[in-house]
Amino acid sequence: MIRVETFQGTPEELAEFVGTVWAASYSGRMIFPIWSADYFRWQFRWEGQQAPDYLLAAYDGNALAGVLLGTDFTFRTSAGPFPGAQWSWLSVHNDFRGRGIAKALNDERIRRQQRHQAPLIVSFRFFGSKHSQAEQHQDNSPNKRFHCKVGNWARILDAERFAHWTYSSLEALAARCTVPLAPRGKTIVPQDGIRDYAPDDLDACLALVRQSQSRASLWIDWTRDQLAHQLGRSPVNQTLVMQNRGSIEGLINFHVLPMQAKTIEKVAIIDLMIFGKVSVARQTKLLRAVRARLAEQQVMLILKPRLGETPHWPLLRDWFVPQPDSSYLVLQGAGEPLPTLPSGPLHVLWR
Incomplete structure (x- = not known):
């Protein structure tokens, strides 16, 4: 008999289970991340x-037959706060498919969020490959909405490694033809005011993040502790800030994951790219410093989700290319009707 409870195991055991399930489903078919114990921590x-x-x-x-994993956040809209969680990593072992495990996990998710009085569930569904086993688009209901499509900005750092990695021969050819023409990143120099995030920067970064969310239709209402955890350095996560005359005027937060296609390569994902009132030239300088840091760490590709919250010009000036939409942002109510959201930028994490 199937029972659903809190995961009983270590981060290492969770990473091994999720990795085994995803490799069995997607190896040799489509690109997928390889999550580590450090990532889950x-x-x-x-x-x-x-x-x-x-x-x-x-x-x-x-x-262990399956897992569904979430992180608690309070989200905000123009109508006010909505406690909730962001979910991903639905993984069901092949030996247990067809036994209603995904439904049982979702039912328990709703029960727990109701217990915590957290009515909003935020998640993504990947449709960028015919091999994806993510839930397909459905007609919206009062408690579930496929809100919008999301793609990525992409910047290739190593054309040859990308060409050997991707399943697309067209992408491989385009990378070999265009990437050598792109400018290289420069090593960070103190005169630019660009440096690693430090704990003393937290209050200034929190104020900058909240200021940038004024145009958003849905955003994470970061607490000090949550943002400190997001920005602080870990084995997978880094943040660079730009400082001018003692004030933080920009930050870029990113993490690095191995991703498997024909080979396994390091891919960086930009989670937060926030600027104050600063010129496009200064914005581009910070982005190029991030690119230089990642090139030093042998990262092959950088992805920045297209959520509408980031100015386009620094990305275009640094040769980031917009990719086709590949995911749905899905909003689900934990037993309650969903809030009505106007169109506008989103400040959520792409997971």
């Missing part, structure tokens, strides 16, 4: 032995 703010409450697992006896 960082993503879920996982400290100590006990897994956080939103790490759900389905068991058949002692056998």
Whole structure:
């Protein structure tokens, strides 16, 4: 009999299970990330032995059959705050498919969010490959909405490695023809005011993030502790800030994941790219400093989700290319009708 409870295991065991399921589903078919124990520790703010409450697992006896993983946040719209969580990593082992495990995990997710009085569920569904096993687009209902499509900005750092990695021969040819023409990043120099984030920057960064969210239709209402965790350096996560006359005027937060296609390569994902009242030239300088840092770390590709919250010009000036839409942002109510959202930028994490 299947039972659903909080995951009973270590980050290492969770990473091994998710990696095994995704490799069996997608290896040789489509690109997929390889999540590490360090990534799960960082993503879920996982400290100590006990897994956080939103790490759900389905068991058949002692056998782990599936997982569904979430991170708690309070989201905001123009109508006010909506406590909730952002979810991803639905993984069901091949031996247990067809037994209603995904439904059981979703039902428990709703029960837990209701218990925490957190009515909003935020997640993404990937449709960028015919091999994706993500939930397909459905007609909207009062409790579930496929809100919008999302793509990425992409910047290739190593054309040859990308060409050997991608499944697309057209993308490989385009990379070999265009990437050598793109400007190279420069090493960070103190005179530019660009440096690694430090804990003393937290209040200034929090004010900058909140200021940038004024035009958003849906955004994470970061607490000090949550933003400190997001910006602080970990084995997978880094942040560069730009300082001028003692004030933080920009920040870029990013993490690095191995991704498997024909080969396994390091890919960076930009989570937060925030600027104050600063010129496009200064914005581009910070972005190029991030690119230089990632090139030093042998990253092959940088992705920045297209959520409408980031100015386009620094990305275009640094040869980032907009990619076709590949995911749906899905909003789900935990037993309550969804809020009505106007069109506009989104400040959420792409997971």
